Amino acid sequence: MNLFADAFAWLFSPERLEGTYALPTLLGQHLLYTIVSVAVAAAIALPAGWLIGHTGRGREIAVAISGAARAIPSFGLLVLLVLVLGILQTPLAAVITFVLLAIPSLLAGAYTGLEAIDRRVIDAARAMGMTEWQIFTKVELRLGLPLLIGGLRSALLQVIATVTIAAYVNLGGLGWPIIQGIPLSRFDQVLGGAILVAALALIVDLLMALAQRAAVPMGLRAPASRTPSSTSRARRVASAPA
Amino acid sequence: MSTHSKTRTALTAGVAVIAALALAGCGSNANPLDKPSGDTGGDKGGDTIVVGSQAYYSNEIIAEIYAQGLEDAGFTVERKFNIGQRDAYMPEVESGNIDVFPEYTGNLLEFLDKEATATSPDDVFDALKDALPDELTALQFADASDQDTYTVLKSFAEENELTTIADLSKLKEPATIGAAPEFEQRPYGPAGAKDAYGIDLKFSATGQGTLDALLAGTVQVADIYTADPAFKTQDIVALEDPENMILASNVVPIVSSDIADKVGDVLDGISAELSAEDLVDMNVQSTVDEKSAPEIAKAWLKDKGLI
Numbered sequence: 045m046n047l048f049a050d051a052f053a054w055l056f057s058p059e060r061l062e063g064t065y066a067l068p069t070l071l072g073q074h075l076l077y078t079i080v081s082v083a084v085a086a087a088i089a090l091p092a093g094w095l096i097g098h099t100g101r102g103r104e105i106a107v108a109i110s111g112a113a114r115a116i117p118s119f120g121l122l123v124l125l126v127l128v129l130g131i132l133q134t135p136l137a138a139v140i141t142f143v144l145l146a147i148p149s150l151l152a153g154a155y156t157g158l159e160a161i162d163r164r165v166i167d168a169a170r171a172m173g174m175t176e177w178q179i180f181t182k183v184e185l186r187l188g189l190p191l192l193i194g195g196l197r198s199a200l201l202q203v204i205a206t207v208t209i210a211a212y213v214n215l216g217g218l219g220w221p222i223i224q225g226i227p228l229s230r231f232d233q234v235l236g237g238a239i240l241v242a243a244l245a246l247i248v249d250l251l252m253a254l255a256q257r258a259a260v261p262m263g264l265r266a267p268a269s270r271t272p273s274s275t276s277r278a279r280r281v282a283s284a285p286a
Numbered sequence: 287m288s289t290h291s292k293t294r295t296a297l298t299a300g301v302a303v304i305a306a307l308a309l310a311g312c313g314s315n316a317n318p319l320d321k322p323s324g325d326t327g328g329d330k331g332g333d334t335i336v337v338g339s340q341a342y343y344s345n346e347i348i349a350e351i352y353a354q355g356l357e358d359a360g361f362t363v364e365r366k367f368n369i370g371q372r373d374a375y376m377p378e379v380e381s382g383n384i385d386v387f388p389e390y391t392g393n394l395l396e397f398l399d400k401e402a403t404a405t406s407p408d409d410v411f412d413a414l415k416d417a418l419p420d421e422l423t424a425l426q427f428a429d430a431s432d433q434d435t436y437t438v439l440k441s442f443a444e445e446n447e448l449t450t451i452a453d454l455s456k457l458k459e460p461a462t463i464g465a466a467p468e469f470e471q472r473p474y475g476p477a478g479a480k481d482a483y484g485i486d487l488k489f490s491a492t493g494q495g496t497l498d499a500l501l502a503g504t505v506q507v508a509d510i511y512t513a514d515p516a517f518k519t520q521d522i523v524a525l526e527d528p529e530n531m532i533l534a535s536n537v538v539p540i541v542s543s544d545i546a547d548k549v550g551d552v553l554d555g556i557s558a559e560l561s562a563e564d565l566v567d568m569n570v571q572s573t574v575d576e577k578s579a580p581e582i583a584k585a586w587l588k589d590k591g592l593i
Contacts, residue, residue, distance in 0.1 A: 064489065065470075123494075131498040211467065214491045224467035224491070229400075 050232035051239060054221075065220055067240070073216040074244065077207045081142030082150075082199055089147045090192075093154020097188065098180055106155060110148035118145055118206050126213050134213045145206055146199040153195015157188025189259040197252035204245045208237075218244065333360070335549065338375055338384035339367040343579070344432065344513050344569050348388035348537055350583035351556055356386070358593040359552045367579075372397050380419055385542045386549060390432050391424070392535030405474075407431075407534040414538070423546040425539045428557040430565035432513040433535035434474060435524035436463065442506060443523050450526040452483040454507065460485075464492030464505035474532040482531040512562060515570040537565065559590045 054060070060067045096102045118141050125137035161184060169183045208219030221237030224230075335356055339349030346367050353363045366384055369375040376397070378384045391410045395402050398417040404410045411427050418424060436451045443449070446456055454461055469475050469489070476487040487507065492499040497516050500508035510516055512524065537560060539553045568586060571577045587593040 126495065131492075131495045131502050131504065134495075211491070212493060214493060214495070220467070220491075224471065227466065227468040228471055230471075 051235035054232040054236040070216055070218050070220050074207050074218045077210055078203045081139050081203050082146050085143045085146035085150055089150035090154045093151045097155035097158025106151055110151050113144055114148045119209050138210050138215055142203050146203050149195045149199035153192045157191035158184045161187045186261050190256055193256040193259050200248055201245055208241055334362045334364055335385045336364045336366055337386045338369050341368045341370050343572050345388055347568050347579045347582050350579040352386055354583050354587055355552050355556050382542050385545055387540045389538050389540045390535040391427055391538050392533040405533050406530040407536050410534045421543055423541050423543045426554045426557045427536040427538040428560035430560045430562050431536045432511050434509050434532050437508050437510040437522050437524045440521040440523050450528055454485045460488055461506040462488040462490050463507040464490045464496045464499040465509035466493050467491040469509050478531055482529045513565045513569055515573045517566050518570045
């Protein structure tokens with residue numbers, strides 16, 4: 045427990061707010077890399093995922109590609125890309141690494157969100173004379189949102205955890221105290237850095253959990269007092285009118 | 287050690303720990319199938335000398351030099367090379383399972399005594415002798431070293447008339463030094479340079495890419511280890527350190543005290559001949575010409591008339 049006390053002493057020392065490697069700076073770098081990477085990944089994965097979910101085609105390819113992408117070791121890829129792209133392109137190498145990490149979760153979130161919708165709801169929408177675009181924007185997108193946010197949530201968490209390795213290629217972030225502390229055997233600093241990354245991940249996870257709950261459309265939301273499981277209830281409600 | 291080798295060391299450390307444990311097991315337990323006479327382990331007796339090395343190519347070359355030198359002097363040598371980092375092999379060396387290990391004075395002193403303040407080669411060597419446990423002896427250290435430097439491009443040094451670290455104050459804008467992340471916190475890091483030479487330096491944690499960053503111009507000064515092949519293959523020059531700010535880290539054989547007298551002559555003879563340029567040359571032969579450690583070691587020993 046002493047090490048934890050040391051780690052917190054390190055975290056709350058006033059020196060942590062000074063210099064090039066001040067904690068707020070590192071936190072800012074960490075969030076910047078996370079947000080940019082997840083945004084780029086979303087721009088690629090969401091349209092693809094929606095197309096797959098809407099048409100029902102290409103699912104096998106998507107599963108294969110995202111399965112393979114999940115198996116890529118981020119650290120190895122990052123070092124490889126830095127070597128390939130050169131020392132001046134390290135931010136690009138890092139963003140590519142994190143984008144590839146985030147794509148599988150986002151892709152899965154997008155197409156499973158659409159696939160999980162009861163077919164009868166979509167048939168009903170089509171029967172009412174909605175165009176494909178209207179079906180997508182007014183029905184599928186909204187009903188698929190909770191699962192999409194679930195995908196976004198896991199992508200964010202994986203990227204937050206992995207941006208830690210950015211410090212290894214001189215890009216800062218909350219991995220810095222860890223990467224610097226290990227060769228110096230300063231384990232208070234290493235643990236302090238690890239606590240910060242864990243805390244950031246937990247906070248983001250909590251926020252995304254709230255967002256996921258809020259994303260269930262009003263009409264599908266079950267009164268909390270009657271059923272504890274809102275999603276299964278939501279399904280039943282969704283399928284009822286059809 | 288170069289930053290590159292550090293990574294390699296780190297990656298293999300896990301494997302090496304397991305290997306070291308396995309080797310330790312072999313050494314300390316009599317194997318009834320192999321040795322029906324019932325060897326009790328520990329010192330294997332006879333004249334077998336176990337030479338170890340780090341998982342670092344340059345260290346392995348030096349270990350190979352020691353091994354071949356000892357073989358030529360009539361000892362039977364067993365090689366246990368590629369044993370990870372200090373955390374992995376030092377217990378083996380201390381317990382006597384490994385008799386001879388090529389080490390670096392400053393880095394080993396730092397490992398043994400975190401509070402050590404000595405920096406010049408002789409002071410570090412004296413402090414190291416005090417810090418070593420009784421079972422281990424440091425023989426004479428060599429001129430060759432593997433320590434941090436403040437290195438600049440030759441063209442940059444000529445343009446700005448730089449010969450010592452203090453000359454960095456001539457630059458109009460503070461230079462940026464690229465190094466491994468931990469360098470920022472070392473006593474000879476940017477803060478140390480401010481104390482010793484009154485120069486202001488910015489820091490960039492270039493890590494593995496330190497040499498590339500120097501060549502690309504993203505940093506003006508770089509921490510390149512003295513044994514790095516780049517000193518021969520690139521137009522770079524290490525700035526002098528008249529104040530001995532940087533921790534000296536000369537190549538030194540660490541041997542079990544009970545055999546120090548037996549192997550002393552051979553290893554001292556090697557250390558007396560092993561110059562800084564020789565070590566860089568041999569590292570170039572390994573990394574550029576891709577020669578094997580035994581080949582490089584043999585050529586060097588013959589060249590110096592040691593075998």
